[in-house]
Amino acid sequence: MAEIQLKALAHSYSDTPTGPDDYAIRQLDHVWHKGGAYALLGPSGCGKSTMLNIISGLIQPSEGEVLFDGKRVNELSPRDRNIAQVFQFPVIYDSMTVYENLAFPLKNNKVPASRIKVRVQEIAEVLEIEDKLHKKARNLTADEKQKVSMGRGLVREDVSAILFDEPLTVIDPQLKWKLRRKLKQIHEQFDITMVYVTHDQLEASTFADRIAVMYDGQVVQFGTPTELFEAPNHTFVGYFIGSPGMNIVEVERCSDGVCFGSTVLPLESWQVDILKRMTSGNLKIGIRPEFIEISPIASDDTYEANVQDIEDLGTYKIVTVQLGEQELKVRQNEEFEASIDSPVHLSFPKQWLMLYVDEFLVQEQQ
Amino acid sequence: MDKIPDNRAWWLVLPVFLLVAFSALIPLMTVVNYSVQDIFGPGQAYYVGAEWFKEVLADERLQDSLIRQFVFSGFVLLIQIPLGIGVALMMPKSGIKGSLCLILIAIPLLIPWNVVGTIWQIFARGDIGLFGWGINQLGIDYNYTGDTLDAWLTVLLMDVWHWTPLVALLCYSGLRAIPEAFYQAAEIDRASKWAVFRYIQLPRLKSVLIIAVLLRFMDSFMIYIEPFVLTGGGPGSSTTFLSQTLTTMAIGQFDLGRAAAFSLIYFLIVLLISWLFFTAITHADKEK
Amino acid sequence: MRQTRSKNVGITLFILLLLTPVYWLLNMSFKTNQEILGGLTLWPQTFTFDNYAVIFTDPSWYNGYLNSMLYVSINVVITLSVALPAAYAFSRYKFLGDKHLFFWLLSNRMAPPAVFLLPFFQLYSSIGLFDTHIAVALAHCLFNVPLAVWILEGFMKGVPREYDEMAYIDGYSFPRFFIKVFLPMIRSGIGVTAFFAFMFSWVELLLARTLTSVDAQPIGAIMTRTIGASGIDWGVLAAAGVLTIVPGLLVIWFVRNHVAKGFALGRV
Numbered sequence: 001m002a003e004i005q006l007k008a009l010a011h012s013y014s015d016t017p018t019g020p021d022d023y024a025i026r027q028l029d030h031v032w033h034k035g036g037a038y039a040l041l042g043p044s045g046c047g048k049s050t051m052l053n054i055i056s057g058l059i060q061p062s063e064g065e066v067l068f069d070g071k072r073v074n075e076l077s078p079r080d081r082n083i084a085q086v087f088q089f090p091v092i093y094d095s096m097t098v099y100e101n102l103a104f105p106l107k108n109n110k111v112p113a114s115r116i117k118v119r120v121q122e123i124a125e126v127l128e129i130e131d132k133l134h135k136k137a138r139n140l141t142a143d144e145k146q147k148v149s150m151g152r153g154l155v156r157e158d159v160s161a162i163l164f165d166e167p168l169t170v171i172d173p174q175l176k177w178k179l180r181r182k183l184k185q186i187h188e189q190f191d192i193t194m195v196y197v198t199h200d201q202l203e204a205s206t207f208a209d210r211i212a213v214m215y216d217g218q219v220v221q222f223g224t225p226t227e228l229f230e231a232p233n234h235t236f237v238g239y240f241i242g243s244p245g246m247n248i249v250e251v252e253r254c255s256d257g258v259c260f261g262s263t264v265l266p267l268e269s270w271q272v273d274i275l276k277r278m279t280s281g282n283l284k285i286g287i288r289p290e291f292i293e294i295s296p297i298a299s300d301d302t303y304e305a306n307v308q309d310i311e312d313l314g315t316y317k318i319v320t321v322q323l324g325e326q327e328l329k330v331r332q333n334e335e336f337e338a339s340i341d342s343p344v345h346l347s348f349p350k351q352w353l354m355l356y357v358d359e360f361l362v363q364e365q366q
Numbered sequence: 367m368d369k370i371p372d373n374r375a376w377w378l379v380l381p382v383f384l385l386v387a388f389s390a391l392i393p394l395m396t397v398v399n400y401s402v403q404d405i406f407g408p409g410q411a412y413y414v415g416a417e418w419f420k421e422v423l424a425d426e427r428l429q430d431s432l433i434r435q436f437v438f439s440g441f442v443l444l445i446q447i448p449l450g451i452g453v454a455l456m457m458p459k460s461g462i463k464g465s466l467c468l469i470l471i472a473i474p475l476l477i478p479w480n481v482v483g484t485i486w487q488i489f490a491r492g493d494i495g496l497f498g499w500g501i502n503q504l505g506i507d508y509n510y511t512g513d514t515l516d517a518w519l520t521v522l523l524m525d526v527w528h529w530t531p532l533v534a535l536l537c538y539s540g541l542r543a544i545p546e547a548f549y550q551a552a553e554i555d556r557a558s559k560w561a562v563f564r565y566i567q568l569p570r571l572k573s574v575l576i577i578a579v580l581l582r583f584m585d586s587f588m589i590y591i592e593p594f595v596l597t598g599g600g601p602g603s604s605t606t607f608l609s610q611t612l613t614t615m616a617i618g619q620f621d622l623g624r625a626a627a628f629s630l631i632y633f634l635i636v637l638l639i640s641w642l643f644f645t646a647i648t649h650a651d652k653e654k
Numbered sequence: 655m656r657q658t659r660s661k662n663v664g665i666t667l668f669i670l671l672l673l674t675p676v677y678w679l680l681n682m683s684f685k686t687n688q689e690i691l692g693g694l695t696l697w698p699q700t701f702t703f704d705n706y707a708v709i710f711t712d713p714s715w716y717n718g719y720l721n722s723m724l725y726v727s728i729n730v731v732i733t734l735s736v737a738l739p740a741a742y743a744f745s746r747y748k749f750l751g752d753k754h755l756f757f758w759l760l761s762n763r764m765a766p767p768a769v770f771l772l773p774f775f776q777l778y779s780s781i782g783l784f785d786t787h788i789a790v791a792l793a794h795c796l797f798n799v800p801l802a803v804w805i806l807e808g809f810m811k812g813v814p815r816e817y818d819e820m821a822y823i824d825g826y827s828f829p830r831f832f833i834k835v836f837l838p839m840i841r842s843g844i845g846v847t848a849f850f851a852f853m854f855s856w857v858e859l860l861l862a863r864t865l866t867s868v869d870a871q872p873i874g875a876i877m878t879r880t881i882g883a884s885g886i887d888w889g890v891l892a893a894a895g896v897l898t899i900v901p902g903l904l905v906i907w908f909v910r911n912h913v914a915k916g917f918a919l920g921r922v
Contacts, residue, residue, distance in 0.1 A: 521894075591860055
């Protein structure tokens with residue numbers, strides 16, 4: 001097990017990158033601590049698989065360093081880094097049985113036969129494939145194959161880390177949930193560093209203690225699921241995490257706050273202070289649909305808006321309202337009733353109003 | 367894929383059927399016809415039943431060339447299949463270097479068979495051929511026209527030169543069809559080079575190897591022109607293979623009945639062995 | 655890294671060994687007969703094009719090449735035009751006797767040409783086709799058509815039937831669908847099949863020689879004429895040999911991209 005550190009990492013698939021657009025990963029610094037369960041979350045093409053392959057050594061980064069426990073490993077091949085990786089689509093040795101498949105990495109590591117037996121049995125039980133151990137791997141179903149693939153990653157005890165590259169893509173939704181729990185259990189049981197790549201926020205938050213959100217070749221935020229939800233560090237995180245995502249509104253500077261159209265939003269004084277010192281005109285306000293309050297009666301700090309649409313999602317409702325020119329989503333519980341086109345009164349609790357300058361969150365200085 | 371039952375598909379196969387029937391069935395009937403008759407001249411033929419077959423089977427000359435044939439085909443497979451796999455593994459995976467290798471390696475396959483014989487006839491000569499001269503320079507007495515073993519080795523070497531490229535190219539395209547993820551997984555699993563070959567490459571080469579073994583068996587079993595040009599079947603009859611014996615019998619000696627009976631036996635042997643190969647391989651596959 | 659290098663060394667060595675006999679032929683084709691027989695020289699001391707001049711100026715020589723190319727081309731055209739619909743039928747439909755027919759076809763690929771020499775001679779003589787290009791082309795169909803059907807069927811199986819159905823829904827007639835939609839999808843397969851048909855027809859001599867005498871005689875048979883009263887004319891023989899390799903090289907150059915993918919006959 002090891003602490004994995006990425007220092008000033010950048011990677012381009014082109015031999016002669018000409019601009020930032022040629023880079024799959026741009027200038028990235030990051031640390032995965034020993035024994036953590038991490039998720040790497042981001043949309044397709046954001047560079048998360050590239051990053052994983054750089055950690056495992058399948059790809060040599062074009063710039064920067066990969067450090068395992070402080071030691072540079074850029075030049076080491078995956079076999080020397082002693083890392084396990086599970087791929088998106090099942091890769092199995094189809095001429096072998098399930099048992100032989102699981103034992104294969106151990107045999108290659110010269111683990112004694114008696115230990116192999118115990119270990120394979122243990123992992124097979126965890127993955128619930130112990131009854132298939134003596135079947136030819138090629139006769140398995142797609143999700144059994146993927147379990148075997150995962151098993152080959154989990155079976156090794158001495159690895160620096162286990163990397164998962166969207167391992168549940170081919171698995172049925174029901175089984176997905178089960179396997180995710182399994183992985184979590186395995187993590188608690190064996191205390192291995194695990195990095196789990198996914199584009200599914202639910203998958204990320206059920207598996208990981210901390211999530212790194214990647215966007216456009218950079219890690220834009222690294223935090224617990226709660227942190228990502230409550231204080232997205234970047235407008236992308238706000239938009240990507242949550243369902244629906246954060247309301248993000250382009251605004252301009254006004255006295256004591258910001259405004260859009262005829263709506264003026266007062267901000268906390270420290271936000272106003274910082275705003276004064278910044279010169280950028282790229283200002284945005286973000287607020288989660290969960291934190292906007294709706295009331296039927298107007299008061300001093302409410303804004304009148306128009307109900308556009310109500311979506312009933314069973315246990316809650318998503319209300320679309322129009323405030324001036326701006327559409328906002330508001331999450332309400334299932335009792336909420338209002339007719340379309342009727343006026344409602346919104347209020348925005350100050351502590352949930354996030355100010356973004358150049359897409360990044362403005363935070364209070366301690 | 368599930369196929370749709372539809373007998374109208376026969377219309378699509380009809381041209382092939384007629385063409386192959388014309389160029390295979392009619393001649394084959396002629397052969398069968400000859401094999402059971404003794405022909406003295408136009409209109410003078412007697413039915414002799416299985417007489418020719420008995421004679422042919424008892425003919426020592428034929429038995430000898432049959433044994434020679436089996437030994438030859440055996441060596442051909444033993445050398446060419448592993449060598450072809452080895453070459454395919456060494457070929458660059460892609461790019462201009464890959465294409466160039468492919469074309470250069472294919473060259474021997476594109477040379478007419480009599481020219482292959484001619485090339486080696488010259489190349490292996492002790493006086494004007496680089497190969498023969500080189501071997502002699504090493505102090506080894508080598509003369510493929512006089513020495514039986516030398517003649518054999520030369521014919522075998524020629525065949526290896528001529529046909530290993532086919533095996534190599536078949537395997538090469540088989541290897542290229544293996545997804546990169548398999549190699550990555552093996553690298554992660556710390557598999558040795560040998561394990562990668564044994565558990566990833568070899569299993570996925572199986573279907574092309576079946577083709578390679580079958581083609582090489584059939585064609586080596588029918589070999590005629592190349593050794594005929596190179597050694598003329600000699601010294602003595604040491605490199606006279608089945609096809610040559612048959613051709614001499616049919617055209618040289620005009621011994622039609624015997625040649626026909628022999629032809630049928632020959633054809634049956636090729637069919638039988640090919641079938642055995644095929645079922646053995648597919649059967650072994652099912653058992654696992 | 656070290657491993658790639660040793661691989662490169664290995665493959666370079668193999669190709670060098672493979673090309674040495676060909677080089678020797680090329681080397682000899684530029685030599686005079688005196689030099690060839692005078693002793694071993696690694697490259698021509700007196701470089702000459704005379705041997706090639708003989709071939710290009712003597713119609714009985716260059717006609718041999720034209721004859722060979724003509725019957726090979728006819729054979730490739732016949733092979734592809736009958737094998738394509740048949741392979742389609744085998745890949746898409748179940749019909750009476752399909753499996754037996756398929757195996758019977760393949761068994762013809764296993765027939766030793768020597769077996770058919772005499773019957774072929776008689777057959778083509780009796781229908782007046784002896785010594786014509788079409789006779790050789792037809793005879794070569796014996797082994798090329800089964801192989802072509804086999805290869806093409808493998809490629810066609812790889813094309814999902816949904817394409818066929820979609821084309822019918824879009825109102826394509828069968829011939830139009832087959833030519834406009836289906837054939838382009840198996841381009842590689844057709845390239846490889848044409849390559850194999852060319853190759854096996856071009857290199858075959860036994861049948862070609864037996865079925866011709868003057869008008870359609872293949873180059874391979876003409877080469878035996880270099881053995882004259884004064885012994886073998888080695889230089890011309892070598893030059894003729896070199897020239898037989900050229901058409902093959904041209905063909906493989908054109909299909910090189912398909913060959914890499916499709917050499918496995920669509921069966922990987």
